[in-house]
Amino acid sequence: xxxxxxxxxxxxxxxxxxxxxxxxxxxxxxxxxxxxxxxxxxxxxxxxxxxxxxxxxxxxxxxxxxxxxxxxxxxxxxxxxxxxxxxxxxxxxxxxxxxxxxxxxxxxxxxxxxxxxxxxxxxxxxxxxxxxxxxxxxxxxxxxxxxxxxxxxxxxxxxxxxxxxxxxxxxxxxxxxxxxxxxxxxxxxxxxxxxxxxxxxxxxxxxxxxxxxxxxxxxxxxxxxxxxxxxxxxxxxxxxxxxxxxxxxxxxxxxxxxxxxxxxxxxxxxxxxxxxxxxxxxxxxxxxxxxxxxxxxxxxxxxxxxxxxxxxxxxxxxxxxxxxxxxxxxxxxxxxxxxxxxxxxxxxxxxxxxxxxxxxxxxxxxxxxxxxxxxxxxxxxxxxxxxxxxxxxxxxxxxxxxxxxxxxxxxxxxxxxxxxxxxxxxxxxxxxxxxxxxxxxxxxxxxxxxxxxxxxxxxxxxxxxxxxxxxxxxxxxxxxxxxxxxxxxxxxxxxxxxxxxxxxxx
Numbered sequence: 340x341x342x343x344x345x346x347x348x349x350x351x352x353x354x355x356x357x358x359x360x361x362x363x364x365x366x367x368x369x370x371x372x373x374x375x376x377x378x379x380x381x382x383x384x385x386x387x388x389x390x391x392x393x394x395x396x397x398x399x400x401x402x403x404x405x406x407x408x409x410x411x412x413x414x415x416x417x418x419x420x421x422x423x424x425x426x427x428x429x430x431x432x433x434x435x436x437x438x439x440x441x442x443x444x445x446x447x448x449x450x451x452x453x454x455x456x457x458x459x460x461x462x463x464x465x466x467x468x469x470x471x472x473x474x475x476x477x478x479x480x481x482x483x484x485x486x487x488x489x490x491x492x493x494x495x496x497x498x499x500x501x502x503x504x505x506x507x508x509x510x511x512x513x514x515x516x517x518x519x520x521x522x523x524x525x526x527x528x529x530x531x532x533x534x535x536x537x538x539x540x541x542x543x544x545x546x547x548x549x550x551x552x553x554x555x556x557x558x559x560x561x562x563x564x565x566x567x568x569x570x571x572x573x574x575x576x577x578x579x580x581x582x583x584x585x586x587x588x589x590x591x592x593x594x595x596x597x598x599x600x601x602x603x604x605x606x607x608x609x610x611x612x613x614x615x616x617x618x619x620x621x622x623x624x625x626x627x628x629x630x631x632x633x634x635x636x637x638x639x640x641x642x643x644x645x646x647x648x649x650x651x652x653x654x655x656x657x658x659x660x661x662x663x664x665x666x667x668x669x670x671x672x673x674x675x676x677x678x679x680x681x682x683x684x685x686x687x688x689x690x691x692x693x694x695x696x697x698x699x700x701x702x703x704x705x706x707x708x709x710x711x712x713x714x715x716x717x718x719x720x721x722x723x724x725x726x727x728x729x730x731x732x733x734x735x736x737x738x739x740x741x742x743x744x745x746x747x748x749x750x751x752x753x754x755x756x757x758x759x760x761x762x763x764x765x766x767x768x769x770x771x772x773x774x775x776x777x778x779x780x781x782x783x784x785x786x787x788x789x790x791x792x793x794x795x796x797x798x799x800x801x802x803x804x805x806x807x808x809x810x811x812x813x814x815x816x817x818x819x820x821x822x823x824x825x826x827x828x829x830x831x832x833x834x835x836x837x838x839x840x841x842x843x844x845x
Contacts, residue, residue: 391414391416563652581644600828638699671807
């Protein structure tokens, strides 16, 4: 039996519990244990990535209760990719927090690890109800992380975030109830078998449940018009929290990709491609509103927060094309944008700490101590985010455009992506020229000087855009194989015949 599948859940769970019991231990000890836990999670994710690369589905039936009756974890290429993406991001965010912000509030490391626990459950679960449970775990932890450090500036955005997500959770619970009332199951593989068999009066109820589920995932992903909570919430959070939250919207995107290719995919009969006709224009509108928000941003943190929405629109536009080529391009872009945006949040925090009272505001200020290094890092991140060559953002967007095919959708996608990229470049150019070139006389306090851990954490994440280009061949092959696997759900459905935890199915 392959017990590696449970490692991404057990590691942050045990690490978070240990942090609670060590609440009064020296901070240095808690930091060491937290970083060791996150590093162990990276190792486990990489191991699972290697296992998943053979194209087989691995199911782990908890308690050895056979699916669809028991809780089942499923590993495939997509879930392994998401686990690795999250673990690498978390490692550098955690390293940054240890050097700068973790002492601002109690239980930071426990909340951080419980956040990773919820994320990993979401990526591995093979059941809609357990996906709901995963959302609740990660959201509860995120409430505490969002308010970490206190301050009135975080209270109102935090309240909006909590209320909207509670509404989303309620809708999620209602939708899975509707789906269960029709099918008698919430196991994704079992649903993929039963949905094509629905007829008559069952179809409208299932369609309503599926569309409501799409709204919930759209809220998690921050798609227009459910995105306006995000800029203020992310901009007000501490830097490592905002950087980790760069993957939070990707959970909603992952859920859409998983559910609407497996359950409502091409094999779903009358419910095939449910909601995809609405998703494409909504995605382009999200991209457009993200660009407008970036142009109007008054602070660097807000600018990067709007970049999250731009990336959501770009990703969902590609996914809604529903072709293997577009899905592969979206996965390549997913890696690039998540790490780069996470790095930008950290870089912007370093910039704000060296600009005195003005912080991250896009106004003139005294010259920074480390202006050269910070300007290079910001240029690297901005270039990748805007999609300029030779960094990964350019190649990712180029692949998305090439996957658009012919017809009206190609025209719309090319127009919005290219015009949006141009104005995103304008937004970053405006911000960079003001922050780095228009300086007053004098220097800020010495507290803004950089340390090695924060420099490494921020620099490593934005430098992943270079690493992705260097490894573009293997990454593209993996993304192509993942997209092909998603388009052929027969292997996933085969987990219904898994007789014991950990058995592998081709």
